Amino acid sequence: MLEVRSLSIHFHRYARGLRRTVLTPVVDLDLKVSAGEVVAVVGSSGSGKSLLAHAVLGILPSNAHIEGEIWYKGQLLTPERQAAMRGRRIALIPQSVSFLDPLMRVGAQVLRAAQLSGKNRHSAAAQRAIFQRYQLPLEVERWYPFQLSGGMARRTLVSMAVVGEAELILADEPTPGLHPEVVQETLNHLRQLADEQRGVVLITHDIQAALQVADQIAVFYAGTTVEIAPVTAFSGKGEGLLHPYTQALWRSLPQNEFIPLPGMQPSPQDLPQGCLFAPRCPLATAECTAERPTMRAIAQNQVRCIHAQG
Amino acid sequence: MNILRYLIKKLLRLILLLFTISVLSFTLVSLSPIDPVQAYVGAEMMRIGPEQRQRIAERWGLNDPPVVRYMRWLSSLMRGDLGTSAIYNQPVSQVIRQRFFTSLGLMGTAWVLSGVLGFLLGVLSGARAGSWVDQIIRFYAYLLASTPAFWLALLLLIVFAVFLKWAPVCCATPPGVLPEQVTFAQRLHHLVLPALTLSIIGIANITLHTRQKLITILNSDYILFARAQGENLFGLIWHHGLRNIALPAITLQFASISELFGGSVLAEQVFAYPGLGQATVQAGLRSDVPLLLGIVLFSTLFVFTGNALADILYHLIDPRIRLGVES
Numbered sequence A: 001m002l003e004v005r006s007l008s009i010h011f012h013r014y015a016r017g018l019r020r021t022v023l024t025p026v027v028d029l030d031l032k033v034s035a036g037e038v039v040a041v042v043g044s045s046g047s048g049k050s051l052l053a054h055a056v057l058g059i060l061p062s063n064a065h066i067e068g069e070i071w072y073k074g075q076l077l078t079p080e081r082q083a084a085m086r087g088r089r090i091a092l093i094p095q096s097v098s099f100l101d102p103l104m105r106v107g108a109q110v111l112r113a114a115q116l117s118g119k120n121r122h123s124a125a126a127q128r129a130i131f132q133r134y135q136l137p138l139e140v141e142r143w144y145p146f147q148l149s150g151g152m153a154r155r156t157l158v159s160m161a162v163v164g165e166a167e168l169i170l171a172d173e174p175t176p177g178l179h180p181e182v183v184q185e186t187l188n189h190l191r192q193l194a195d196e197q198r199g200v201v202l203i204t205h206d207i208q209a210a211l212q213v214a215d216q217i218a219v220f221y222a223g224t225t226v227e228i229a230p231v232t233a234f235s236g237k238g239e240g241l242l243h244p245y246t247q248a249l250w251r252s253l254p255q256n257e258f259i260p261l262p263g264m265q266p267s268p269q270d271l272p273q274g275c276l277f278a279p280r281c282p283l284a285t286a287e288c289t290a291e292r293p294t295m296r297a298i299a300q301n302q303v304r305c306i307h308a309q310g
Numbered sequence B: 001m002n003i004l005r006y007l008i009k010k011l012l013r014l015i016l017l018l019f020t021i022s023v024l025s026f027t028l029v030s031l032s033p034i035d036p037v038q039a040y041v042g043a044e045m046m047r048i049g050p051e052q053r054q055r056i057a058e059r060w061g062l063n064d065p066p067v068v069r070y071m072r073w074l075s076s077l078m079r080g081d082l083g084t085s086a087i088y089n090q091p092v093s094q095v096i097r098q099r100f101f102t103s104l105g106l107m108g109t110a111w112v113l114s115g116v117l118g119f120l121l122g123v124l125s126g127a128r129a130g131s132w133v134d135q136i137i138r139f140y141a142y143l144l145a146s147t148p149a150f151w152l153a154l155l156l157l158i159v160f161a162v163f164l165k166w167a168p169v170c171c172a173t174p175p176g177v178l179p180e181q182v183t184f185a186q187r188l189h190h191l192v193l194p195a196l197t198l199s200i201i202g203i204a205n206i207t208l209h210t211r212q213k214l215i216t217i218l219n220s221d222y223i224l225f226a227r228a229q230g231e232n233l234f235g236l237i238w239h240h241g242l243r244n245i246a247l248p249a250i251t252l253q254f255a256s257i258s259e260l261f262g263g264s265v266l267a268e269q270v271f272a273y274p275g276l277g278q279a280t281v282q283a284g285l286r287s288d289v290p291l292l293l294g295i296v297l298f299s300t301l302f303v304f305t306g307n308a309l310a311d312i313l314y315h316l317i318d319p320r321i322r323l324g325v326e327s
Helices: A049-057 A079-085 A106-116 A123-133 A138-142 A150-162 A180-195 A207-213 A244-251 A286-290 B002-031 B036-047 B050-060 B066-078 B092-127 B132-145 B149-163 B184-218 B221-228 B233-271 B276-285 B289-317 B319-326
Strands: A002-014 A020-033 A038-042 A064-072 A090-093 A168-172 A199-204 A216-221 A224-230 A296-298 A301-303
Touching (some): A002 A049, A049 A090, A049 A168, A049 B221, A090 B221, A106 A123, A106 A138, A123 A138, A180 A207, A224 A244, B036 B050, B092 B132, B092 B276, B149 B233, B233 B289
Antiparallel strands (some): A216 A224
């Protein structure tokens, strides 16, 4: 359904004086999502994962420069095609209530989302139906976003994404700082959407949340996907995981060995020449620092490491 | 209940403000080299001897200590007596009323025009930030923001009144015509240039503020989400932009009343438009202390009312404040 091929995003900006710096928060990213599947993109906060969603929708800021290809249902996405698909075929579930217009009634915003999704004639009915589906009381229609509780806000944001007939849902960090029950509810909603044969991309820093609902987990490190593995590989001592970063990440979880990985991710302003993980990698060799590894398919996994073996 | 408490608070603040202003301006006038007797007598001063002068001063209580004089002025104020204007020979309150109504048409026109045009230009400029349209509008706004009102007034006067002869050179009505016989069209004709001056000056400020606010909004999270839903630029402005800049625009529009008042002083002077602004200049130049103090207090009240209205409207319109208070 969605296929992202070596996507890179650069930002040019002027630092002190007139020195131009280039930020590259996304580097050679690959991702594949099929209908009926939840693919979680897991990476640390503030590492530019959201940009992936914005790039797929074509709503990056104007100073962003994109390389690579994004394919949707066999069509290469151009800015024109993206404009036609935003809200209709591809929908976003944003992070928080701050993504709702603070001065517009909730009902009107959901209605507007329905209209934009192409349900012009039936938008009012669609809005009512989606309220019912997500158990939003009718009076919420007349509320303003600041009156919504955390759970209601989440349900509203989900309902805005699916009020139309979007086939691909991009959920960007949909569970930050929420009550565990609300997190669970939101994750269930995403699972349901996938079970209705939609494709769902869950962008999150919360690996626990990802493990609960995802079919595939793409591990995001320093702007790229270092490994894409089926959720079943994330078990035991991580024998099914092939990339040294993914293994280290798995070992660092509290319920596993709880061993932190020393060092820090490279800054998007100053990326290493070769493999992005090489500076922290126990297996790094001269070859690793010379050239960036490409994605390789090994068993069920996709790995960006020359040392990985099944 | 809350709105009532709010209004009482505002009223108390106004009383405190008026009191402070009255003390300050009274002190300043007392320290100034203005001689009220001379200001009153004017050119006839040569014919008056020192004894006569002394007697007038005594009769007016000019030799009393400042605090006593202030209390006397204040107690008259309380009774609604602002004193008599020396240059117009009328009660100050009457002068202010007449002059204010003349100015009101001028300021009102300029207020509406600069508000509407400034808002439209600001939206246009902010929506296409960085484009050539934006560059032109911004250039125009910066140019006007740094143009003195009186200079622009003179320029318009030279071009439209002197060279093109489209507009009259002075005044609010044609000279030599009785006030009852002046037609509405004539009044309008005399209003055009001063109102244009004030509007043009006011536009720049409102345009630049509106533009900045719209740019901030267009960079917000909810605009990003609206774009993700497929909203185009027009839809973004129409459904979210206008709604969100309306509130700051209202505040700005009412806050601009004080600037408008300042501008009208200069514009009226250049066009010899007999409004409150011109009276202020006259009162100052000819040392008409009661009128000057009266106008100071009146303009305080006027500007305060403008700001208070903006504040109250904000409370009534913004759901976050309105409903936040209720719940």
